[in-house]
Amino acid sequence: MDKIIANALKTIASLSLSSTIALAQNKPTQSDFYNREIIPLPKGEIMEIGSIALMPNKKIAVGTRRGEIWICSGAYETDLTNVTWKKVYHAAHEPLGMFFKDDWLYLSDRSAFGRIADKDQDGNFETYEMISNDWGMTGDYHEYVFGSTPDKEGNIYTVNCLTGSFNPNAQWRGWGMKIAPDGTTTPFASGVRSPGGIGYNNKGDIFYTDNQGMWNGTSCLKHLKQGSFTGNPAGNIFYKDAPNMGKQPLEPKDKSRIATQAERIPEFVPPAVQIPHGKVGQSPTAIITDHTNGKFGPFQNQLLIGEQTHSQVQRVYLEQVNGVYQGAVWKMLDGFSCGIVPMRLSDDGTLFVGGTRRGWGSRGDKTFSFERVKATNKIPFEMKTINLTKNGFKITFTKPLDPKPASNPNNYKCAAWTYIYQKSYGSPEVDKLNPKVTTATVSKDNMSVTLTLDKLTKGHVHHLYLSNIKSSQGSSLWHPDVYYTLNQLVTK
């Protein structure tokens, strides 16, 4: 009896070992590719993190919604049990943008863009210098101000939430502003509703995330293009004070479509990427570019977008068609312990993520958090890029494809829809279409596939589901769904 059992166990052992490997390849999970770790916070402190700044010597500053600035050491170390914290400042007003430059910590908070320093080197940041407060406020909690890091000339950009998230009750509510190093503040773009973050793409163009609401059918990533109108007309009453912006754009027509109104209103730059509500996210926040040359996975130059409600990080690939940004969003990282607001990616490929869910719930059930994510040495089998072609899409992959399923058009399901562009809050998915993928051609190197669709629709989100695509080693896609916002058709 013992012998039979022992034999059985040997067989089981060898079989289950090999099948474990097969399983790992078939059903990829996040921990295969990325490790998420919780960075300990100072005991007993309420650290609702709204901003993060990377500092020299592997120090990190975080700004809390209570207005405190803390500096952390040890957050890069393998062993996170030795992390230490020091409170250096306490008088900011919900800072939602922070960076470090030339011994100063620059803060964008509700009342001003300014900077703090520890001139006497005693560990407290005792010096505050105000750089700009050239915008109005009414005492409304929703009047958040998100500030960017500096561009090449040292300018920063803010996006100023509307009063109560929909009224222009004070100057420059609902605008993107440019602040020069000397504090000169000029209106930069209109159309802002309720932003959640601001950041650059790899070309240095500035983008912000805007939440679903009035004139925003679903949450989205918007290009904050100089002189443009980005979609919510509430703040357009301030054109009279913005001579550099030219004449006030035409009022958009209610219950229309973005594509229709973008043709009518020359200043209107449509959202670069629509983030389908519920399906992908509900409250997009931070925007950062992966500049780590592969240290954070195979997505160099792409954008990582924080997501507050779902406690996730999404990935965005952008391209320009006829000079207009558009592109795709994929789900990427999930399971964060709190709603994500700020993120920073260090040069060594560590993603730092700050969380708060006070006032707005999140899937992650901690009230606040500080976490980091590092890539493992395993590369996920994923769609890497997706570009619109004249009659379909070209998708590249992070690993070679098994050409057989990849060249079967039946393995690509497509649905397309758009949103009502309207004054009331949000929109259902409308004008639904089911374009058919008619051909799928795999490249010679098996690294990409070119799809032909029977119909491409301007202004629609095109959702492609790659149902049965495998890598040459038999792996399934980690995330088989992609959502491409088609603002412009390729005509040439």
Add this chain to the structure above:
Amino acid sequence: MIRKGKAHLIRLNTTPHSSTENNIRIYLLKNIHIPRVSLAMNWKCSLITLQAILISALLTTAAEDGKKLYAQMCAACHGDKGQGIGNGVFPPLQDSKWLKGNPSRVAQILLHGIKGPVTVKGKSYNLAMPAQGSLSDADKVKVIRFIKKEFANEESTFSLTDLLDTKKQHQDRTQQWTSKELLKLYPFPTKKSPITNLIMKVYHGKWRQLPDLSKLKAAAVEEEHNGFISLNNINSNNNFALLWTGDINVPNDGTYQLELTADDGASVSIAGKEIARINHKGMMHPSRAQKGTIKLTKGTHKIKVEYFQFRRNRGISIKWTNPAITDKSQTSQWLTEKNIPRRAAPVIDITPTDNKTRMYQNFITGSTHRTMAVGFPHGHNIAFSTQNCQPDIIWKGRFIDAGKHWTGRGQGTQAPLSNDIINLGKGIAWSSDTQTLNLKLLGYTMDKNGNPTFNYKTTNSDLIFKEQYTPKEKSLTRNITIIAKQDQKITLRLTTDEHTISEKTAYIDKKLIINSPNLQSDKNKLFSVIDLKKGLNTYKIQYSWTK
């Protein structure tokens, strides 16, 4: 792998490791309806069959997803459809609250097991379930995600990292959990609302009956992600109205009854039809409850709820009932969250206690929107308008309660935490002979005790201001330094609100005494005229309290 397999085999066949496992074994053998996999474990089976079944069983364990793992590892007791086995001996998982919400609750049961009395769907069970050591951590994740989806209709994002996190939190635990311990750590979540895409608009105004909100301009709008109609995000007791709109999911065709109570008034409409309305102000009382019915088809319909609050108590509750459904747990459901009587937000008193100065930048009742409240030692406090370079409010005693701004969404203005408050008034304090002086904040520097010196300049840089305060036991001294490019006369308003002023002594409302050079008064407002000389000028203004 061998050791794991062996342990598994032994536990289920021969020598149990603990009395707990012994219990389980006994139940398995007693069980009349033994599922296929348990059958394999039955010692009566031939060993050849045992070998074959074990190989296939463990193979699928490794190669298949949570569903297969569940069938193998869990269904023996909990039933292949989560219905529970043994005619009420083992608890069901289908629709069990234990699977709802935080996945760590289930993870901890798989990691350490559970013993003692457990209530599931209203019935008490008194068993012991062992830790599921034969499931690898990755497999546990798969099982958790499967059962949450299958039996609790919850898509979970629970990952291996999450499992390792929760495992680490209780890594020293050797005992099985008790129901009480687990629910203290991971309480059951609140119920799911049938309403999605719920938007709440907030209106300010004084009404004694339900206003027509469609004609009014909202002050704020929010998406309420949990789908419940609730006042819990509204931080006020007086003079507001709310309008909720959303999509309500109607589970079946039928006639639905709706019951509304509110303090003060409210109305509910579904699919464009008003069902119940309480028009006037009044309290939440059964005598004021309004009922109505509506015929609805299965699917999604628009719901609109209007509400207004006059003053004092507040609340709204809406229950809807589908009498056609016989399952009592399904027939009626609250669309509202439990009314939590609004207490003032928890008090977070940030009065400095260490003889240092504390600053608090937020919205202070009676000051400008850009204001730094400063709490000095000896109980002196000011709300310093950083936009106007002057103290708008001065008070003695405790500093400020940050509770309102540091909880919820942080809306509203906060008054000082004291009864001895003098509103000096907001508005521009400084003027020259001809015009008001617009001072631009340059910044501030804090000394070692955190006491700030604020720096300003006029737009043309003709004047540079420094303002600092010295707190002493009996008084607060405001030290102003002005660097002037030329001789000039300027006026400093010390109060912009009207007060009862006794001119000779400059008593303000019989509470505060102001001493300032060249003090004058006009229409119950105090001011000083300052003769600036080219270069450095210094002034001291002393504030002391009569008590």
